[in-house]
Structure formats: structure tokens, C-alpha cells
Amino acid sequence: MGTAERSKPSVASWVRRIVFGTVLVLVALIGGTAFRVWQVARDNDRTPADVIVVLGAAQYNGKPSDIYAARLAKAKQLYDTGVAKTIVTAGGKKAEDNYTEARAGQLWLTRRGVPASATLAVGEGSDTLRSLRAVAQQVEARGWRTAVLVSDPWHSFRARTMAGDLGLDAWTAPTHSGPIVQERVTQVRYIVRETGALLYYRLTKTPADDLFATFLS
Numbered sequence: 001m002g003t004a005e006r007s008k009p010s011v012a013s014w015v016r017r018i019v020f021g022t023v024l025v026l027v028a029l030i031g032g033t034a035f036r037v038w039q040v041a042r043d044n045d046r047t048p049a050d051v052i053v054v055l056g057a058a059q060y061n062g063k064p065s066d067i068y069a070a071r072l073a074k075a076k077q078l079y080d081t082g083v084a085k086t087i088v089t090a091g092g093k094k095a096e097d098n099y100t101e102a103r104a105g106q107l108w109l110t111r112r113g114v115p116a117s118a119t120l121a122v123g124e125g126s127d128t129l130r131s132l133r134a135v136a137q138q139v140e141a142r143g144w145r146t147a148v149l150v151s152d153p154w155h156s157f158r159a160r161t162m163a164g165d166l167g168l169d170a171w172t173a174p175t176h177s178g179p180i181v182q183e184r185v186t187q188v189r190y191i192v193r194e195t196g197a198l199l200y201y202r203l204t205k206t207p208a209d210d211l212f213a214t215f216l217s
Contacts, residue, residue, distance in 0.1 A: 034195040040160065041153030041191075045171040050144035051120075052084045053135055053170070055128065055151040055159055056091020056101030064108050067152065068101070070178030072108050075150045078173055079114060083148055088120045088139070090131040100124075127207040128155070129162050136166040148173050154190035158198045165205075 054075045057068035064072060075087050087109060091101025099107075100123030110116050122138050125131030139147065147170045149159050156172040163170035200208040 030195060030199070033199055034191060037154055037157045037191055037194045037198065040157035040172060041174060043156065043172050043174065044176070045148065045173050046078065046081065046083050047148070047171060048082070049084045049146040049148045049171075051086045051088050051139060051147050052078050053088045053090060053132075053139075053147045053149050053163075054105055055149065055155065056089065056105060056125075056131060059097075059099060059101050059104035061097075062099040062104045062107055064101075064104050067178055068105065069108065070175045071150050071152070072105050073177070074173065074175040076109060076112060076114060078148060078150070079118070083173075086118055086120060086144075087114060088122060088135055088147075090122050090125065090135050092123055092125045092131065094126075128159055129201070129207040132159065132162050132166055132168075136163070136168050139168065145169050147171075150175065152178070152190070154187070154194045158194055158201065161198065162201065 052075050054071050057071065058065040059068060072089075078084065079087055089102040089105030089109070091105070093100040100121070102121035102123035106116075106119045106121040109119055120138065122131070122135050124134035135147075139145075145168075147163065147168050149156065149163060149170050149172045151159050151172070151174055153174040153176065156174045160170055160172050197208040200206075
């Protein structure tokens, strides 16, 4: 009896096991999410869809930033090869801006030969979730169901996850050009950022764009 009692794990031992198990679960969760962010970033799905959706980024008085222009160029490439007949540009504006991100993207496209009738600017939303919610409403109102999402590689998995939660049947064809994909250090920082942002969204169902923005500043 005395030997059996001495062999029982102590409270401290059980606490260590629980802590160790919890750490393993967290490491697996974070690592698995980071892998999926990296994996989806490599997709380039050109399956035909009802619309091509370009997620907005910074614009300067109607001129898209280099990051945004890379997304728009990829969307135009998809349009030119017949992936979809309509390009939806997404994104609102700051109080001091004259243009929404959506409108700046639409102007960029039409100035490069895309007919205005083949574009739809949805100028609402200050983050990915709100922009996609506005897009989903417009897409559903027109009887469309499927969408190819165009964004940066590392942003694609989070955008696709949100789109699916909003009822869109969506897949991704991210840009593989532009400043975000040129340097390895930048790529790693974005993967870390998007991993955290996606985990935060899954936990809270709220956007983390502003929360994690300072990580890249």
C-alpha cells in the first residue's frame, strides 16, 4: 500500500502534464494554421466563376498603391483569359480620401481596357470582413454565387475563410508579384501576421486588420 501511494503522480506532476499538453495543442494549432496560410498562398485557381473579386488596398487620390495595382493586374489577367465576365473591386475609404479603394480599382481597370459594364465597385468596408460582407450582399442580389478572390498570397486563406462564412462559394488566385512577395523577410512577417489574424477571427468572428496592422509598420 505504501509503495502504491508513493507511485501516484503528485499534483505538481499533473499540472506539468496539463501545461505541456496545452502547449503542444497550441503549437500544433498555430503551426497548422501557418502551414495552411502558406499552402493557400501558392494556389492559382483559374476555375471559371461568376465574378472576380479584388480585395482593396491603399490608394492615393485615385491611384492604387503598388500592392493594390499588383492585385488589379492579376484580376485583369484572369478577366482577359475568360475566368469571369465581371470584376468586383472592394474597399471603402478613410474620412479624408476623395476615392474609395473600390473606385480607384475600377478606374485602374477601365483605363486599361476593361469595359465599365464589366466592373462593379463596392466601396464599403474598412477591413477585409466588412468589405467582403458588402461584396457578398451585392453578389447575392445579382444572383451570382461563385467568386475568385484576388489578394496577396498570405491574405488569401483568411479572405477565403471569411467569404465562405458569408455564403460565397469562393476560391483564390493570389498575385505573385509586387512588393509583398519580393523579399523573404517580408513574406515571413506577413505569414506570421495572417496566422495571428486568422486565429483571432476564428475565435471572435471579428476582423483583426487594425489589431495586427502595427506588426507591419
